[in-house]
Amino acid sequence: MARMTDHLGRPIVVVTGIGVVTSLGVGKTDNWAALTAGKSGIHPITRFPTDHLNTRISGTVDFLASSDRGASALTYELAETTAHEAIAEAGLDVANFGGPLFLASPPVELDWSERFSLYASGSEDIGPERLLAIARGLNSLDVFQTSQFGSIADRLSDSLGATGLPITLSTACASGATAIQLGVEAIRRGECDRALSIGADGSVTAEALIRFSLLSALSTQNDMPERASKPFSKDRDGFVIAEGAGALVLESLESAVGRGANVLGVLRGCGEKADDFHRTRSKPDGSPAIATVRAALQDAGMSEGEIEYVNAHGTSTPENDKMEHLSLSTVFGERIRDIPVSSNKSMIGHTLSAAGAVEAAFSLMTMREGVVPPTINYDNPDPAIDLDVVPNVKRSADISSVISNSFGFGGQNACLVLTREPV
Template sequence: LAVAAATEAVAEAKLDQGVDRDRVGVSIATAGGGLQSVVETANQLQERGPSRVSPFFVTMYIANAASGLVSLRWGFRGPSLTHVSACASSSHSVGEAAEAIKRGQVDVMVAGGAEAVIVPIAIAAFSNMRALSRRNDEPERASRPFDLDRDGFVLSEGAAVLVLEEAEHAARRGAKSYGELIGYGASDDAYHMADPAPGGVGGALSMRAALASAGIAPDEVGYINAHGTSTPANDRAETQAIKDVFGDHARKLMVSSTKSMTGHLFGAAGALEAIICVLALRDGCIPPTINYDTPDPELDLDFVPNVARSAKVRVALSNSMGLGGTNGSLIFRAP
């Protein structure tokens, strides 16, 4: 999945020409790593014994396999990094990739996330955590972030990869720019391994850090792609965090959860939603929160219900909030 997504990104950015591959790095995140390989190999060990365990198992399950394969595929010899921070993994991956460019360590970073955790053991565990929606008779309506009747997320899988490049370096190459990553923040709730902190204090810290990094005022943000998992506690905490950070401006913001349409890509979610933010800025089209039928009186922001909205926005913020209390926020500006 990571190589497939990176193939599209590298081709679009024309990284096969005019770059010093010693100064191109890779940062592909994952939360679950090669979980399918672990399950299959464990079964093989039990059924056929240790001599039948593949010597390739180690390189199939390690979390940095995706970054390693992308580096290998194109001969990128810069830093090869992997962030493993649950649902915030690829937001951290993209944010830290930008930091490497700002430090002058590299000119280009291929950054994103890949996840494939739809295996019985993961589904069972998430279900027993009461994290998954029970709306099995209407799967297309199961993910309903911020709706009064939300009851959990729909797990999905996939990969999303961006190419981040130092602006002058990109201009010299004549590279096409879709937008600018201007802010990055990260924090932890330090509260609970699965439940968000009351009031969304950790998420608020992450957003404030991103705003400070970007050097902009809260009222310059026009759109937030929310973490919005469709769980009762997370959506409540994130809404409270947005109100805390943005004050009166919160009610003027457009806030949507595209997980209502994509499901929850776990460690790859942040990178996918970063791309969605950039395209929303480029196209002047704000994606909706679908399946928003019954407003929750506690959650009273503009969640762009059910239908995409035409709107020219200059700045967008993307939130990711993960298990272990980890948070990441990215801020993008239109080119």
Template structure:
């Protein structure tokens, strides 16, 4: 097991921070996830009364300003960058790393966003129409571009190592963590601040996804709207927030006595090359992605105990992912546990993968597996063990975390207990 890793630097997760509808600190979030709570409610952060979809998992009470050294910097950030900064500060604190005694050329940042500053775009376009071009803010472009979270975080900490933003829709932050894993393996950095952030619960975001018929319209039962693998699912529920991980080289982490959640051992990254929004038949691209990650990790399918599914609660996506898991894992597909925590968190789009990776790290640390809630009547084509309704206590040695994005992007991470 893991033989192919011998020549590479090893990579671990040592800190995590999340901003979500189910909690703005890791422990509250984790307890809510284990308890099977839903973070979905009626939208209050903008007037959604004219929209087909009026529900989301919103971070209703949030103030980003305290997370910046200079309050003015918070004013010039879109909500998605505020979420990223807040989650980063929490992750750094959780990791116990002291940047003042680090070589900051060896600390990088890779925070992505699926959409970027959509609310800024919306506000400014409204200014343009109502007041004319002279009223466009000089901060519009820097606020809305999807790489700015990585930029602002680097400035806040003086992190001068590798820095960029990933944009791959709903697989964004799984790619961010996977690329960070490779950056550290390749010896280009010792520490990466990695993850994703999203803040697209606004009229353009909800309206745009609703126009695709991608969103659940179960407006009268918000907490039951996200129901992956259930026969009555009718689309995903949009969420906002951020998930940031401190990804670190093993010896570097040991030297400073860091608490290690788990080791990152595998990363897969493939394209469907099939359709803008529909997954390839039988989840062919997703299956190749999981295989690539297993090969990278040097693990056999039977080594995997738990899969945190992409599982968005869309009719087609959940079936294709189930098929892909069967293709890759064969008989073992019936033995391993699969759950979609999006049943509780909603779909954080570009932040989904890193929030789910934080959940996976807690799963490995605590040997507890979160449930898929609302799975009252499994779709006959979705016939795996999705851990319905209730969390389980069971030893978890290795996990797979899947994310699939519009554009046909697939990303898979594999992590395991540090041995």
């Protein structure tokens, strides 16, 4: 009989279901076809006017029923859509999942469309006092729910039949990876046989875009949207804001084998380390990112020599890509030149709270399909970043182990180690 516990005697955690939505489409099949074809999902923004904006491109998901119904509704639909794909693939009941839910989602605020319509429906008072006076008379929970941080997970728990108190979390751009880590830890503690980890983000609004713009974080290469996200290139000038979701059904190997489920990959290790340097800049020596990757390897019981592919955070900001190269070359030494390191964000943009989950999903598919998705738009390599970024064209490769990096504003860093086989 196969071993059911890892090097520390903990239950081995495997993936039995994967779901994904990005600007490239709904579901694994469409996404994988586009991703390996080097196709970009980045396009001009049509959801809201772009007058006065420096950035007029994004990777929004415009093809769902909720795409024009505000951040809360779209985030919910993204999460539920990927959850259904993942749970169905795992051979479980999409209305009765029977395990806890960990949801990475963007912080919610009342949408401007709601503010405008509430304000216009009154005539007394001005400013926020009027909104409060009107709120008192509202006879519906719909608007209220969009202002509650716990609402999306609460409704998802109902719809999917998740158990217990759902956890909604944010670790900025590392959120999706943290959701997976929480699921892994719960299974390792023996609290459950399976868990559902989702990262979902449908929060591209004018205000969200303006906020990131004011931090000079976004690419302004509006003229050729599909060319704007260019991780590791010399002329990279910021990330492209995007939407999407990724969902994983995590399960103890014992449970998966016991019910005859198809094992899609292994969540072998998770690492994290916070940065105390600055709110948007990482410590110049890269030590938190380095510690994050090393912690993940240690948790997985693996050495850096055993990693065959890096699914990079690769945001296409000048700062991140430089720091990520520094940390990878520190951890892997000279060997980093021989390891393929590609950035899914070159095609799908930065899906923020969802990124860690979406990219974990793609990391698993990379191993399963034996194909490494490329880093597109790599025409002017940054000479200071000496990496094999799998430039522009996919590559066939037998990959059995991956690390997936996520580094967030606010200093929250997470790294996942995924492997193909449980051993």
